[in-house]
Amino acid sequence: MSRIVIIGGGPGGYEAALVAAQLDADVTLVEADGPGGACVLTDCVPSKTFIASSEVMTGYRHNDRFGIRSGGVEATVDAVAVNQRVKKLALAQSGDIQDKLVKVGVDVVRGRARLGEDSLGHTHQVLITPEGSDAYALDAATVLIATGATPRVLASAKPDGERILDWRQVYDLTELPSHLIVIGSGVTGAEFASAYLAMGVKVTLVSSRERVMPHEDADAAMAIERVFRERGMTILSKSRADSVVNTGDGVLVTLADGRTVTGSHALMAVGAVPNTASLGLREYGVDVADGGYITVDRVSRTNVPGIYAAGDCTGVLPLASVAAMQGRIAVWHAMGEAVAPLRLRTVSANVFTDPELATVGVSQNDVDAGRMPARQVMLPLTGNARAKMSDLRDGFVKLFCRPATGQIVGGVVVAPKASELILPITMAIENNLTVDQLAHTITIYPSLSGSIAEAARQLMQHERQ
Numbered sequence: 001m002s003r004i005v006i007i008g009g010g011p012g013g014y015e016a017a018l019v020a021a022q023l024d025a026d027v028t029l030v031e032a033d034g035p036g037g038a039c040v041l042t043d044c045v046p047s048k049t050f051i052a053s054s055e056v057m058t059g060y061r062h063n064d065r066f067g068i069r070s071g072g073v074e075a076t077v078d079a080v081a082v083n084q085r086v087k088k089l090a091l092a093q094s095g096d097i098q099d100k101l102v103k104v105g106v107d108v109v110r111g112r113a114r115l116g117e118d119s120l121g122h123t124h125q126v127l128i129t130p131e132g133s134d135a136y137a138l139d140a141a142t143v144l145i146a147t148g149a150t151p152r153v154l155a156s157a158k159p160d161g162e163r164i165l166d167w168r169q170v171y172d173l174t175e176l177p178s179h180l181i182v183i184g185s186g187v188t189g190a191e192f193a194s195a196y197l198a199m200g201v202k203v204t205l206v207s208s209r210e211r212v213m214p215h216e217d218a219d220a221a222m223a224i225e226r227v228f229r230e231r232g233m234t235i236l237s238k239s240r241a242d243s244v245v246n247t248g249d250g251v252l253v254t255l256a257d258g259r260t261v262t263g264s265h266a267l268m269a270v271g272a273v274p275n276t277a278s279l280g281l282r283e284y285g286v287d288v289a290d291g292g293y294i295t296v297d298r299v300s301r302t303n304v305p306g307i308y309a310a311g312d313c314t315g316v317l318p319l320a321s322v323a324a325m326q327g328r329i330a331v332w333h334a335m336g337e338a339v340a341p342l343r344l345r346t347v348s349a350n351v352f353t354d355p356e357l358a359t360v361g362v363s364q365n366d367v368d369a370g371r372m373p374a375r376q377v378m379l380p381l382t383g384n385a386r387a388k389m390s391d392l393r394d395g396f397v398k399l400f401c402r403p404a405t406g407q408i409v410g411g412v413v414v415a416p417k418a419s420e421l422i423l424p425i426t427m428a429i430e431n432n433l434t435v436d437q438l439a440h441t442i443t444i445y446p447s448l449s450g451s452i453a454e455a456a457r458q459l460m461q462h463e464r465q
Contacts, residue, residue, distance in 0.1 A: 007145050008144075008275075014029065046090050182204070317347060322342075346429050348423070357412075360410060360429060377459050
């Protein structure tokens, strides 16, 4: 029986473990925090649960326009109750993952691991240190490293868990901030800024770029920024934070141009760094790129035969879905199964702001830069009947197709639950469908998804002009 040791129990690790057990491998999974790793316990699952509470507030605040009166009673947010629910659901999800792993025979070790002494032969030594027990060594034919990443810390703005927070510490607050300053306008910063704004918190978003979410579709990011501003968020564009200081009863943020901003709390959302420093990688000969990311190919192999890596520690694409697929691909490849290399062109991604922003395939930047010739159409949701019924005034569907064949190669959706609406576009790209085929698909009326078929019909019409 082939032995596989997996270091890290996030999506890249536990999904790989499930596949390996299915293939009758002897699987040991080592995780310091618990099954699901940071993704489930402190990052993705908690943040989306928190955002779910903010969505309830958004709906409550805008009931009047549907003819529903609240009787003058204003809804309030119980921060303790919200955060307790966040933590409870995260632990429950971790428990479910633990049960799945144990059921299929995976040996789950709570602790840490690193590569041991390099030795001749076809096995790799892994040193495992269980929590509260002595270290021991295991020899494995395959080692998968899936240790994830952790919030980046700036020397001049170190989180203290009280006033200066990283995104893993917000769930310990016993009351909502009166004025939250979010440092960083990438995906994480935008999501938390959106959620706290919906909960009635005064929010200032410090963005070093000209617009929020600079790496997302420009039309989509600007649409969401417009919503942020209309709802009262202060956005400081082209502003870089030099330092953040806890003043005792608040925070003082000093910007690079000398301006200062004061608030009750600051949330640091300035990226993440891979958890690779203490794994013995370089000593073992594993290639590690600048920034600490493990270099892998499209089947998750490192340069050392038998050593694989998956997830945020590789820097390929920081999405739980990608981490999980990298992990599965690693195991399939290591076990000699037929496997298709990772295809990032068919990976959909979502930003859980309000409204959401979902993308897949070719981007506007690819088209504008000439990397991918494409025709496109952008269809505002304001003309969609279902959107009118729900009083949705912001959002659109954008579709890209090849000029000659009409093959769908990309899409963008800005709408509530865009994470669900992007699926038909993703499936179209995955299966090489054309705008003609999508246009001939009957959609429910009224539905937001009808705008996707309508966008395809408009591209089909353009094709014949």
